[in-house]
Amino acid sequence: MSTSTAAEQVIRAGQGEALLEVKGLQRYFPVTRGIVFQRQVGAVKAVDGIDLSIHTGETLGVVGESGCGKTTTGRLVTRLDEPTGGSITFEGEDLTHLSRAKMRPFRREIQMIFQDPFSSLNPRQTIGTIIAAPFQIQKVDSEGGTKKAVQALMERVGLNPEHYNRYPHEFSGGQRQRIGVARALALRPKLIVCDEPVSALDVSIQAQIVNLLEDLQDEFNLAYLFIAHDLSVIRHISDRVAVMYLGKVVEVADRDELYNHARHPYTHALLSAVPEADPDALAHRERIRLTGDVPSPLNPPSGCRFRTRCWKAQDICAEQEPPLVQIGAPGHQAACHFPEERDVI
Amino acid sequence: MGRYLIRRLLQTVVILWVISAITFFLFWITPANPALLICGKNCNTETIATVNATFGFDDPLIVQYGTYMKGLVSPTGRDIGSEGSERNCAWPCFGESYQNGIPVWDSISDAFPATFWLAIGAATIWLFFGVMLGLLAALRKGKALDKLSVGLALFGVSFPTIVFGYLLLFLFIVKLKWIPFPDTANAALFEVGPVKWLQFYILPWITLALVFAALYTRLTRANMIDTMNEDYIRTARAKGLGEGTVIFKHGLRSALTPIVTIFGLDLGGLLGGAVITEQIFSITGLGKFAIDSVLGNDLPAIMGVVLFAAIFIVLANVVVDVLYAVIDPRVRLS
Amino acid sequence: MTESVTTTASTSAGTGKPFLELKNLQVHFPTDDGLVKAVNGLSFTLERGKTLGIVGESGSGKSVSSLAIMGLHKGSRAKVGGEIWLDGAELVGMSVPEIRRLRGQQVAMIFQDPLSAMHPFYRVGDQLVEAYRVHNEVPKSVARKRAIDLLDRVGIPSPDKRFFDYPHQFSGGMRQRAMIAMALMCDPQLLIADEPTTALDVTVQAQILDLMMDLQKEFNSAIVIITHDLGVVAQMAQDVVVMYGGRVVEAGPVREIFYRPEMPYTWGLLGSIPRVNRGGDHRLKSIRGTPPSLINLPKGCPFQPRCDYQQHVEGHSCTGEVPDLLQIGTEDHRVRCHIETGQRKKLFTEQIKPNL
Ligand SMILES: Nc1ncnc2c1ncn2[C@@H]1O[C@H](COP(=O)(O)OP(=O)(O)OP(=O)(O)O)[C@@H](O)[C@H]1O
Ligand SMILES: Nc1ncnc2c1ncn2[C@@H]1O[C@H](COP(=O)(O)OP(=O)(O)O)[C@@H](O)[C@H]1O
Ligand code: SF4
Ligand code: SF4
Ligand SMILES: [Mg+2]
């Protein structure tokens, strides 16, 4: 995590020197019927027009409930998936529809760490091979040979370099996640998309990985797009936070601004739903309880997508989609017709 | 569900049509000259020409294909023979055998009952023993009974049917004489009575069922072991259900689901003929008919048998899918 | 070794015995790799109307102990020792038919993953009806009415229609509600919830936790909630048991554990979680190393290979002797550590608390 203040970031944001700039990003998954004659009967609007920007060395946290499009966003940004609309700009270059070959140099710069440390590593490859793969794919030669470089990486992420020839199943969940981190780090990327990197881990191990990611960020000036559903982890690691609901960003702000002065009703609900590990504080907390579940992204509500669960909804919420607009402090944006005026808790 | 069924049946028709086309055109790639086969020993250019005219071998391939398909599709069948000596080949017309001139369909419908009884009887046996042994083995995992059934299954899978069949035949018919030598080649239940009928079929059933029973034992055992480790089995126990209910209502139903699929396909396949078993016990079923046709280069017969068997396999597929949907609501409702 | 944690509430009516009492519970699994010592001497007590939270890392023996209370290890290879007393009856030595009568009726369980915990082929309603009719000889229609009532009670909209749905047609939150309804069908006095909200989103988790608390008030049942989420424990439980390596390492009232913990593992646990109500510029205090192998448990203190406070021990050996679970102070706060109580308190106030 960078130590810059909120004000500095706002300045950076104002200068538009973003490392990654995402505008109106969209991913619709077509839903088809029929086998021979396929016809499209609808679309899952997994990501439906989101804007994000990330600066060098900064962590942008993305939170939201399951199915809201976090993973899809991550996959689009790394171009593991093809957007159906919008644009992705990295260091001023438009990546949105680059071919595989043209994308190759950017693959070095943008890497991904996955949620599941068990299924994201090939069980038949030694970890040496796994971590070395990016070198081979990118045909990079490092001085002293790949093995040396890999072992240095292993040491850096807290793995014993002597375990070079072991297989993933011989490692614990936390160690496997370290392998994933080493693999992502191999080519010295500028941006790493972390999709729930600690969700599958025990708390004590979670802390090890979070600390490791923070150290690496300081050392290599990395930017993270950090996806998680755990609001505490997001608060800890992020500089800025974006809250997603049903394929949309509903609120984005600097970390403390968001947690202390949330304006979108959904953010309020999320924050008040987190059980704090503090029995006394819990007793004094505002309780907002949403009813029902997140609606299907196949058929999202008209207007504001949150209106089916929102306690402030009015007629206009069903008719007009609220735009994401600046509200309160600089860099704080929320998409709501009737934003909250009080603070949470 | 109704729409699904109709869609599946339409698909079936398409698939059968594709199979028939493939068989037909493969037929023409085979080097044997059909006219030579038909006119037999006293062939000369003239007779060959007559035969060619009679069977339409001179016509372009596509026309011949049209004629063939007409026989299968048109309710009145089609006519065979040159002008003057035409005879109707009733629907469904697979043509006439080159070997004996009998309409192929007649031979198939004669041979089918034997194969049918053979397959149904064997299927009952292997399903019963396979599932029972597999279930017992799964519930006694690691114990003596499990090891015994795993051993038996291994034996059954690795014992060649042909050896096993002849062994049974030799032992019970020739040596011990417990079963009289079968005197009818194709025992129909109504003609021979149940005792003779059973005597006739029992050994073929066992022969055919052995391998399948062994495979089904293994499969049931593996499925059942997996199922009994499922969370919902733990839930069933946590509700206080008796072990019988847990095993049969909650466990076996899930464990048998994949077996339904395989059983349908296996049975469908066998209804098209159980070649080895029929051969061993001289049962004049479809399998034997198929062998005779192949040996005699009797192309219309081969095509007929292939298509007929294909119908069963394709239909079995449909039945299995529908059954699956009935059993598993997740399939039904999606 | 008799060690127990008693809730502050009065014992159950008249008998003088607590409602639920585990005494030195042990569960071991013989495997090909060796004996897995999943639970090694777990003891606690619980009264009606109270909630006990069990926390610990994965593999610390939480689920295995809860299955032992249900008697679900019977018939497996597991070797269960010690005693479990429920309302005056001892469960470890009980025969399967006897304990089967208690399952669902006196003790019910809610599992972590409600999708895999319900049978995919049977209607949700029928699964509830089945749970009722095992223990109550009533016609189907009566059981169905009760099932619909309970589905309604746990907040399933139009329960008379959803009764006929299959589990996969429910959302995750609805499935967990249905699981709770199923557990409540026979009015059990003890409810064991094994990670009931781990598979759910925060907003749905909040709904489910509220529901459990409401139902507890209504039915006066005892709840054992197993989780690795300290927030859930803080919200739900009056008493907490911290498990490590199949043992209780610290136990006591919830505020003692959160505000005056004395065991180095508990310190590590509290230090390693990020807090949603605090800015995050501090470093997390991660615990180094990984949880122990349950086949080769460390000789002395189970936490010893990862513990950074061993230099404060006097007169004992962390590597040689397993510390006893000893009571400290007046409240029922028990700790298993060789460091002297005074020294632990000092360490906590000076080194740990400022960083939490
Ligand atoms: N290949 C696909 N085809 C159709 N729909 C998809 C596909 N991938 C994702 N979706 C849908 O898109 C939506 C967003 O999915 P995504 O995986 O991005 O959610 P998420 O926010 O990462 O959730 P989680 O917290 O559960 O990981 C979901 O409704 C999902 O079902
Ligand atoms: N049937 C079993 N056979 C062997 N080991 C088991 C079995 N069930 C659980 N264990 C082991 O017991 C330990 C405790 O498991 P569990 O109670 O499920 O942990 P948790 O605290 O995460 O709920 C784990 O190491 C687990 O692998
Ligand atoms: S726009 Fe309306 S429905 Fe949407 S969050 Fe704001 S008040 Fe609620
Ligand atoms: S007994 Fe020793 S090793 Fe165990 S927690 Fe206490 S100080 Fe640490
Ligand atoms: Mg995801």
Ligand SMILES: [Mg+2]
């Ligand atoms: Mg568990």
